[in-house]
Amino acid sequence: MKTFTVALLFILSLVTLFTAARADALSQPSIQPRMARPQVLPEGDEDKKDGKDDEEDEEEYRALSQHAALELVDPGGQDAVLLLRIAALRGP
Structure with missing residues (x-):
């Protein structure tokens, strides 16, 4: 009976550990595949504009x-x- 209780507690602790890890992973921000990608800034004569x-x-x-x-x-x-x-x- 002791062995069964220890095994049950061990399984419950593993379930709790994996549930907590999954909740933590889901709370982290992630990049979605359909999000807009960064655009490259155009290079050119914009930096050489007149001060006027x-x-x-x-x-x-x-x-x-x-x-x-x-x-x-x-x-x-x-x-x-x-x-x-x-x-x-x-x-208020």
């Missing part, structure tokens, strides 16, 4: 309001900011 183009771009960006800049960076971000402000005003 950069200055013009910078002036255009400085003329933007905060709301327009947020929409440029994160479309729909303004809605999220408004929802967060409403939630903060209401409290």
